[in-house]
Amino acid sequence: MQSFSTADAAVLHAALAARDARFDGRFLVGVTSTGIYCRPVCTVRTPRPENCRFFRHAAQAESAGFRPCLRCRPELAPGSASIDAPSRLAQAAARRIEAGELDGEGAGLPALAARLGIGERHLRRVFREAFGVSPIDYAQTQRLLLAKRLLADTAWPVTDIAMHAGFGSLRRFHALFRSRYGLSPGRMRRGAGSGGDTLRLALALRLPFDWTALSENLLQRAWPGIETGDADGRLLRTLRIGTAQGWIALGPPDLQAGTLALEVSAGLLPVLPRVLDAVRRLADLGCDPQAVAERLGPLAAEAPGLRIPGSVDGFELAVRTVLEQQVSLEAARLLAGRLAAAFGDPVDTPWPGLDRLFPQAEALAGLDVDTLAGRVRLPRRRAATLIRLADELASARLDLGPSADPDATIARLQELPGIGPWTAHCIAMRALDWPDAWPEGDRVLGRMLGDVPAAEARRRAEAWRPWRSYAAQHLWRQASLPPRRP
Structure with missing residues (x-):
């Protein structure tokens, strides 16, 4: 296990004394004089260095005999990115x-x-x-x-x-x-708490956080009947996890508190840990904007709070990416709406028009090409790609969850007909929660890097490892802005 050195301890104690929010979620401190472990932003009096033991996560602190602080509540600390792991496995x-x-x-x-x-x-x-x-x-x-x-x-x-x-x-x-x-x-218990059939929570995030850009990006690709927004600036969507189904409402953030609002319907409460994991991926709550900004430098300077628009389900994201191949976002949404209407199951929500669940892989895996192509009005080749993709997921030969190995999954995806490097890396970026994907061959990225060929764009992107997904997101953002006046 990676442990903190004596030099690390000095730095961490200084961060603790300063209540430096940049370290929140990076370490916990156990105080031997109280038997309690805290976040680095805890407002209690700073303990003496000799009374501090530093841990990387809560299980380690609790294994050492410390109890969580009731004031700073370690369970509310923001998470970390996949790239931070000491071991992928x-x-x-x-x-x-x-x-x-x-x-x-x-x-x-x-x-x-x-x-x-x-x-x-x-x-x-x-x-x-x-x-x-x-x-x-x-x-x-x-x-x-x-x-x-x-x-x-x-x-x-x-x-x-x-x-x-x-x-x-x-x-x-x-x-x-x-x-x-x-x-x-x-x-x-701290008080009466919230009642009712739904659950309302505030999820921690690291600042800066650009909710407007994230929600707009997600809503541009929203599946008709499955995703929409409301007048309060929330992202609404239906969700199925296993046999549980219902809806979630996400946003807006409280930037002063560093939290993002979440409401979960009663039908999803039996799988609450999986819902929370899906939402963290959807909103990229594991992002460390400081680390990204340090690597990307001037590229990220104008939008330091930019996030990767993620996904709650790997199969859904993969289907979305295939539908977006060589067509406009509006055309892809039209195809997605037909797919959801034809093969998605109905679900009740409080919002008119939000009434479908995304089709499961099993629902598409058994189809023939002509049936799918005809009902969705897809090219036969693209329909064949979706059916093969669904068959791979349904038979568990392919894993598109956030714990899948990115390199192996990217390679496996490219073995499927109709999926090349661009599609495979876009899926890895948004479904696998992988911060170092690079959608090779993307014409916008090549243009933004000086109208260079794919190989040269890939070479230049090496300077942004391990945050190339964020580099791509920033380049796409810049390409969408109106031209600057001289």
């Missing part, structure tokens, strides 16, 4: 655990290891080397912190909170909560 396992893949019936380490293509023993070893705790300890910390948040922010019964946080046993939840935090779940 360990990070893939951690992302799956955070999304609740060790919760519920049929879940467990053997199944998780199999999905990652490794043995259970190897998973335990690489995970402990990367994070300093076992996968089970990591999962328990994630469940406890989510339960702690729900206790503070909702008026739900403790039984419901235990279930939504991923605990299969109420007795186990009470016992683990008491042993880790030293008090009962009921005593953790």
Whole structure:
């Protein structure tokens, strides 16, 4: 496991004393005199250096015997980007655990290891080397912190909170909560909290954050019947995860607090960890704008809060990208609307016109080319690409989740007919949450770099590693601006 050195400790204590928000989510501090661990932005009196122990994540701090602070609430700290991981394999396992893949019936380490293509023993070893705790300890910390948040922010019964946080046993939840935090779940409540059938949360983000650019980008590509916006500046969309279905409302942000509003319908609460993971990917909440700006330099200076518009579902994003090949965004949306109307299942929402779920891969995998091409009015070649893509996802030969290996997935995508480097890298950028994709052959990128060929554009983009996805986003943004007056 990567640990902090003595020199690191001095820097981290200085950041703690300054309550430097740039370090929030980068480390936690355990205070030996109190037995509590805090975020670097905590407003309590700064502890003495000799009383501080620094940790990279909450599971590590709790494994060392520290309890989370009730004032700064470590469960609210912003997340990190995939590129920050000490091990891709360990990070893939951690992302799956955070999304609740060790919760519920049929879940467990053997199944998780199999999905990652490794043995259970190897998973335990690489995970402990990367994070300093076992996968089970990591999962328990994630469940406890989510339960702690729900206790503070909702008026739900403790039984419901235990279930939504991923605990299969109420007795186990009470016992683990008491042993880790030293008090009962009921005593953790901060007040009445929010009631009702939906859940409202504030998700942490790092500033600067350009919600306007992000939401406009997403709404330009919005699937008719599946995504829309409202007068309050929120992004509304339907969502299906497994057998759970419903809707989410995202935004707008509170930039002073550094949070983004989220509302989740009752139908999605049984898969809440997976919903939160999907929303973080959709809004790119793991982005570290400071690190991106330092690498991109002048390219990012005019829009330092720009984010990658992500996706809640890899198959949906892949289909969207294929439909956008060599056509306008408006034409692609027209095709997407026909696809959703023909093959998407109906769902109830509070908003007229927002009434379809995106079709599952299984719904397209069994189609013949003429049926899909005829109902959506697609070219046969493109219909064949979508059917092959759906078949790969439905048969689990292809993984388009954020924990998939980017290089292997990009290579596998390009083996499919109708998918080249541009499509594969756009999918990696937005579905795999990969910050270092480069959509090779993109004519706008080549033009913005001086009308250079694809090979030269790729060579110049090397200077922006490991944030080439953000470089592409900034170049696309600049290309969309009106010409400057001399």
